[in-house]
Amino acid sequence: MKVTEIFEAKKKTGKPVLSFEIFPPKKEEALKNIDATLEKLCDLHPDFISVTFGAGGSTVDNKTVEIAKKIKNTYGVEPIVHLTCLHYGKEEISGILKQLEEAGIENVLALRGDVNPNIPVKYDFQYANELVEFIKTQGNFHISGACYPETHLEAKDAITDIHNLKRKVDAGVTHLVSQLFFDNEAFYRFYEKTRIAGISTPVEAGIMPVTNKANIERMVNLCGASLPKKFERILKKYENNKEALLDAGMAYAINQIVDLIANDVDGVHIYTMNNSKVAGRICDGIRNLI
């Protein structure tokens, strides 16, 4: 099923779409555990699960398609396959799309991807909208894209970023997933701007539950998300108490999601990142809201 159809069906129920994100583990050992993780995540009945793509290098070692197939065929959940294009060329992307078509996987998330200084850039694509245009020529895929409630770090300003987002939507993106954020007001302001710009696709809110301080700091540096005062106080108070920080992080994420749902958000995308325990705790907290 295409993601657009999932949004249409969910809209009729008055409930938001719920999705998770996972990554193919790098270590052989973790790869063995992925089945147990997938089983637990799929037991929570998300509407779809997105699977990240390597930053670059060999497409042969890339486990993304294999994991997406498992999500679809073994667990009956719809997968979305991320595709990044800075470090891949047209032929490689085309090859992966062929594999997806053969596997009956219809949904992709077209990303430019982060710059990896250790891998040479291929110059077939510079921005995600170019990847979207290329995918359009390669088959009948539903294409999702990323968006930035607090503006992409490399963008000149917020207006330019929204104009670039509109270009990406005009190229064929029909669903947006937001970068992670901790301040819902920033998301609401951004959502309004997308409507003013003439973007009418559903926008899912990206929520990253705090599991440890180092991880959050790394992600905040990479994404440029602002930290509200009340969130900073939590991080500071519990930075040396792993269990307490996890409890507080769960409560914060659940609180954010409850507020988003109360404000009729189209969907919530949880950056669960292979942590089924965290996904389970969050779903427990919102069981009657979704």
Ligand SMILES: NC(=O)C1=CN([C@@H]2O[C@H](COP(=O)(O)OP(=O)(O)OC[C@H]3O[C@@H](n4cnc5c(N)ncnc54)[C@H](O)[C@@H]3O)[C@@H](O)[C@H]2O)C=CC1
């Ligand atoms: N779930 C995930 O894995 C997510 C990953 N990301 C990462 O965020 C980064 C950016 O990816 P995308 O949003 O796909 O990139 P994008 O190509 O849509 O935008 C990247 C930057 O280039 C600008 N830009 C876009 N199109 C342009 C054009 N045609 N001409 C000039 N400037 C343009 C944008 O304003 C932005 O500053 C990547 O590193 C991606 O991997 C972001 C969100 C979620």
Ligand SMILES: Nc1nc(=O)c2c([nH]1)NC[C@@H]1CN(c3ccc(C(=O)N[C@@H](CCC(=O)O)C(=O)O)cc3)CN21
């Ligand atoms: N700029 C940007 N790049 C991204 O890759 C990205 C975003 N933004 N925004 C949201 C999601 C969140 N992402 C994440 C979040 C956490 C981990 C993580 O916990 N990684 C583990 C293990 C990594 C591994 O084994 O490969 C870690 O401990 O760092 C990974 C990707 C990827 N996404």
